Amino acid sequence: xxxxxxxxxxxxxxxxxxxxxxxxxxxxxxxxxxxxxxxxxxxxxxxxxxxxxxxxxxxxxxxxxxxxxxxxxxxxxxxxxxxxxxxxxxxxxxxxxxxxxxxxxxxxxxxxxxxxxxxxxxxxxxxxxxxxxxxxxxxxxxxxxxxxxxxxxxxxxxxxxxxxxxxxxxxxxxxxxxxxxxxxxxxxxxxxxxxxxxxxxxxxxxxxxxxxxxxxxxxxxxxxxxxxxxxxxxxxxxxxxxxxxxxxxxxxxxxxxxxxxxxxxxxxxxxxxxxxxx
Numbered sequence: 001x002x003x004x005x006x007x008x009x010x011x012x013x014x015x016x017x018x019x020x021x022x023x024x025x026x027x028x029x030x031x032x033x034x035x036x037x038x039x040x041x042x043x044x045x046x047x048x049x050x051x052x053x054x055x056x057x058x059x060x061x062x063x064x065x066x067x068x069x070x071x072x073x074x075x076x077x078x079x080x081x082x083x084x085x086x087x088x089x090x091x092x093x094x095x096x097x098x099x100x101x102x103x104x105x106x107x108x109x110x111x112x113x114x115x116x117x118x119x120x121x122x123x124x125x126x127x128x129x130x131x132x133x134x135x136x137x138x139x140x141x142x143x144x145x146x147x148x149x150x151x152x153x154x155x156x157x158x159x160x161x162x163x164x165x166x167x168x169x170x171x172x173x174x175x176x177x178x179x180x181x182x183x184x185x186x187x188x189x190x191x192x193x194x195x196x197x198x199x200x201x202x203x204x205x206x207x208x209x210x211x212x213x214x215x216x217x218x219x220x221x222x223x224x225x226x227x228x229x230x231x232x233x234x235x236x237x238x239x240x241x242x243x244x245x246x247x248x249x250x251x252x253x254x255x256x257x258x259x260x261x262x263x264x265x266x267x268x269x270x271x272x273x274x275x276x277x278x
Contacts, residue, residue, distance in 0.1 A: 023172050023173035023176045023177055024057050024060070025176070025177055025180055026145070026172065026173075026176045026177070026180075026183075026251070027056045027057050027060075027141070027142060027145050028053050028054075028056055028057070029180060029183060029184055029251070030056075030141070030145050030251055030254045030255050030258070031052055031053050031056040031138075031141040031145070031258070032049070032053050033184070033187045033251075033255045034141065034254075034255040034256075034258040034259050034262075035049045035052050035053070036049070037189060037191075037192075037255065037256075037259055038192075038259060038262065038263070039192045039259075039263055041263075041266070041271070042262065042263065042266060042274060044274040044275045044277075045133075045137070045262075045274055048134060051134055051138075052134070052137055052138050052141065055134065055135075055138035056138050056141045056142055056145075057142065058135075058138055058139065058142070059072070059073070059138075059139050059142040059143065060073070060142065071105050071106070071107075071108050071109045071110075071113075072108075072109055072110060072113035072143065073108070073110060073113075073142075073143070073146050073152065074108040074110050074146065074152040074153070074157065075107065075108035075109065075110040075111060075152070075153060075206065076107045076108055076153070076154055076155040076157065077108075077153050077154065077206060077207070077210055078153075078154050078155055078210060079107050079155050080095070080099075080107075083207075088203060088207070090111070090199055090200065090203050092104065092109070092112045108152075110143060110146060110147055110152065110153075110206065111147070111199065111202045111203055111206055112199075113143055114140065114143040114144060114147060114202050115198055115199045115202060117136055117139045117140045117143055118140060118198050118261055118264075118265055120132070120136045121133070121136040121137060121140055121262070121265040122265045122268045122269045123269075124136050125265060125266050125268075125269035125270075125272050125274075126269040126270065126272065128272055128273075128274075128276060128277045129277075130277050130278065133277065137262060140258065140261060140262065141258055144202075144205075144254055144257055144258045144261060145254045145258070147202065147205055147206045147209060147254075148205060148209050148250045148251075148253055148254035148257070149172055149209060149250070150209045150210060150211075150212045150213040150216055150250075151167070151168045151171065151172060151213065151216070152209070153206050153207075153209050153210040153213070154210055154213050156213070156217075159217065159220065162217060164217060164220050164221065164230075166230065167216065167217065167220045167230075170220070170230065170231075170236075170239070171216055171220070171239065171243065174236065175236050175239050175240055175243070175247075176247070178236060178240070179240055179244075179247075182244075182248075183247070183248060183251050186248040186251065186252065187251070187252055187255060188252070191256055191259075191260075192256075192259050192260050192263050193260050193263075194260070194263065194264050194267055195260055195261060195264040198261065198264065201257075201260075201261075205253065205257055208253075209250065212246050212250070215242075215243065215246060216243060216246075218242070219238075219239055219242035219243045220239060222238060222242055223235045223236075223238035223239045223242065226238055
């Protein structure tokens, strides 16, 4: 009971992980690589590549004017006892009945925001609505990419509970921006698959991202122990040394999963002729 109360208080009193994006440049890079790797049937979407890249951060910009936007960028999934027991409830309504709407929102609604955006993209494809296609592919990119960032998936999202305050920004923005060229070069062909259960698929990659969080906290402490600081070139060199491979993998995974969701939405929409959209 004491542990549960502590977690609730932490969620209510501390800023939530919606305050931190992947880093604007990180989002742009993943979106760019995903669009480049769309299957031949969707090659016509590539004519709007620059728009998708530029608008991949629109969802973050909306947080300034839309108070409902912030919780769409994270889920502190390890708050839920069901997740701790390995049987996470994916039905939002069922979760609300147990924990209450207020708690579910404060804990983050990223998977459901991603799924709703996916469904809106299906409708946009069916209607061949260019503006909606641009909007929902861009938003889907952002939400999928956030779901692959481990710090967007846990209660201790900024190291505030482990004496590592600021690790979120240090890792995903400062460090990532220093290594964009290496991250770009680490991409290969994303590959594409048809997703038959999108919500389950979304929860799967969020759960995977969550499993890497301990590695990131360990890397932060390692770099601090070695150089006695959580800033400066040596700290970031060591942080990258310890997190390079999982960061590159998560960038690739985000691109691959984004491509698969876009492709699956197009399939679900009946394979409309994208070339006819003007």
